[in-house]
Amino acid sequence: MHKPGRHFLQIPGPSNVPDDVLRAIDQPTMDHRSPEFGELGLRALSGIKTIFKTKEDVVIYPASGTGAWEAALVNTLSPGDTVLMCQTGHFASLWETLAKRLGLVPKVIDTDWRTGADLAAIEDHLERDFEHTIKAVCVVHNETSTGCTSQIDKLRAVMDATGHPALLMVDTISSLGSIDYRHDEWGVDVTIGGSQKGLMLPPGLSFNAISAKAREASRTAGLARAFWSWDEMIAANATGFFPYTPSTNLLYGLVAALDRLHAEGLDNVFKRHQRHAEATRRAVRGWGLEVLCKVPEHSSGALTAVLLPQGHSADAFRKVVHTRLNMSLGNGLGRLADKVFRIGHLGDFNDLMLAGTLSGVEMGLKLAEVPHQAGGVQAALEYLSETNPSLDLSHAA
Numbered sequence: 001m002h003k004p005g006r007h008f009l010q011i012p013g014p015s016n017v018p019d020d021v022l023r024a025i026d027q028p029t030m031d032h033r034s035p036e037f038g039e040l041g042l043r044a045l046s047g048i049k050t051i052f053k054t055k056e057d058v059v060i061y062p063a064s065g066t067g068a069w070e071a072a073l074v075n076t077l078s079p080g081d082t083v084l085m086c087q088t089g090h091f092a093s094l095w096e097t098l099a100k101r102l103g104l105v106p107k108v109i110d111t112d113w114r115t116g117a118d119l120a121a122i123e124d125h126l127e128r129d130f131e132h133t134i135k136a137v138c139v140v141h142n143e144t145s146t147g148c149t150s151q152i153d154k155l156r157a158v159m160d161a162t163g164h165p166a167l168l169m170v171d172t173i174s175s176l177g178s179i180d181y182r183h184d185e186w187g188v189d190v191t192i193g194g195s196q197k198g199l200m201l202p203p204g205l206s207f208n209a210i211s212a213k214a215r216e217a218s219r220t221a222g223l224a225r226a227f228w229s230w231d232e233m234i235a236a237n238a239t240g241f242f243p244y245t246p247s248t249n250l251l252y253g254l255v256a257a258l259d260r261l262h263a264e265g266l267d268n269v270f271k272r273h274q275r276h277a278e279a280t281r282r283a284v285r286g287w288g289l290e291v292l293c294k295v296p297e298h299s300s301g302a303l304t305a306v307l308l309p310q311g312h313s314a315d316a317f318r319k320v321v322h323t324r325l326n327m328s329l330g331n332g333l334g335r336l337a338d339k340v341f342r343i344g345h346l347g348d349f350n351d352l353m354l355a356g357t358l359s360g361v362e363m364g365l366k367l368a369e370v371p372h373q374a375g376g377v378q379a380a381l382e383y384l385s386e387t388n389p390s391l392d393l394s395h396a397a
Contacts, residue, residue, distance in 0.1 A: 015347030041240030078222030089143035116150035142175035286376035
């Protein structure tokens with residue numbers, strides 16, 4: 001059945017793709033061995049470094065974020081190596097499963113999925129690892145299933161204080177381009193990223209930002225790698241090319257998306273996301289519902305996960321919203337299945353889009369007969385009005 005108006009895609013990724021980025025992708029396919037492609041490749045490769053805030057190599061794969069997870073592990077580790085992983089949510093648990101399949105031995109720190117990484121527990125494990133059997137610490141920066149963000153700068157300080165030589169690997173798939181992140185400054189060895197969230201692209205590109213320490217580890221790593229090998233990629237990337245066929249048209253889009261982020265200014269992008277996140281949390285509290293993330297300083301700027309009252313199905317609520325209001329909200333994953341819904345407020349997003357999203361949620365709560373209070377949208381609107389930033393027209397045509 002035809003539904004009038006535009007569909008509201010408010011899942012926490014893939015996010016909405018701006019029209020100018022879509023138009024950039026919608027170009028004739030380029031010869032990926034031509035001089036023109038080399039120029040495009042260099043623009044993409046140099047530009048993405050600014051988003052990771054690194055001067056080191058960044059490798060771009062024609063793959064989902066899962067591929068970049070695997071690349072980070074196989075390029076640096078050997079069969080039987082122990083990796084310390086903090087299970088902060090569904091995606092952290094999937095990374096653990098992948099590590100097991102590769103022949104690694106994950107040592108897992110569990111949480112209640114309502115906070116970021118447990119830094120005290122990580123510190124304890126590293127301090128007791130006298131023989132340095134732990135070869136890497138793997139943490140998800142922004143857990144897409146929970147709306148909790150881990151404090152990577154503090155994690156680096158913890159690792160430095162223990163003097164442990166383990167590599168630090170961080171998943172930024174749902175935070176890159178949305179939440180402040182600093183690969184070099186925070187001493188991260190491998191940062192994993194994806195195209196379909198804060199970078200405002202369709203799925204299909206993923207990234208590894210690589211420290212010199214990680215490059216050195218790759219020289220003796222024993223896990224098999226071919227498609228994911230850093231060495232071949234980095235060698236070809238020096239002139240803007242790739243060792244195998246890249247996602248040519250997505251690279252057009254990547255350059256356009258990077259231009260967008262730079263035009264707004266990364267700091268402004270991060271402030272915008274945090275402002276929309278706070279407005280969303282105020283709406284949730286106004287409805288008398290509970291934000292899943294229970295530690296305020298761990299609250300995500302990219303999405304908000306909302307707990308429904310006991311006995312009410314989050315999936316049934318989401319179905320009502322999708323069917324009656326033509327809006328998609330994120331579902332609960334893993335142990336949170338049918339307990340939460342997730343509101344994505346990341347990427348190409350503004351105040352009116354957020355107002356429409358929250359209005360849809362409030363309408364849906366009433367239609368689905370979920371116990372709640374009216375006024376959540378009003379609480380968000382008041383906050384947005386009070387904090388409306390001065391309009392910067394310096395980049396306008």
